[in-house]
Amino acid sequence: MTRGAPVPDTVTLHVPFRVVKRGGRKVMQLPNGATPSRRTDSALIKALARAFRWKRMLESGEFASISELAEKEGIAFTYMARILRMTLLEPNIVEAILDSTQGPEVTLTRLLQPFPLGWTEQRRNFECHYS
16 A cells, blocks of 8 residues: 555455364364464363373272262262273373364364274374374
8 A cells, every 4th residue: 555545444355264063163174284273172171180180099099989089079970980081092192182282073072982992093083193
């Protein structure tokens, strides 16, 4: 723009993206080649932290069983068991979650469902390419 030129009333900006459902919520899917910003999934990180805390409490002998710990924490046994399963995740997947670099397929909803115990199968199941 040059000095004295009129300022346009509107500006049109085209941003290519799609809205897709991931883990029960809508997210923007950027075109190939675009780098997404890191987005922390605080619910997933909190669940992971709880899982390792509960595992440590069980292993220390502080609680004799998952049922006893669930009662003390005031939550359902089945929920606690599903959260505790997250301690069986491959270390690189755990690290990616904590760094907020996990792929969009790694969600709390998905991790609460049964997943393979073998680390190779987990990487394949979650389409992970972590080192």
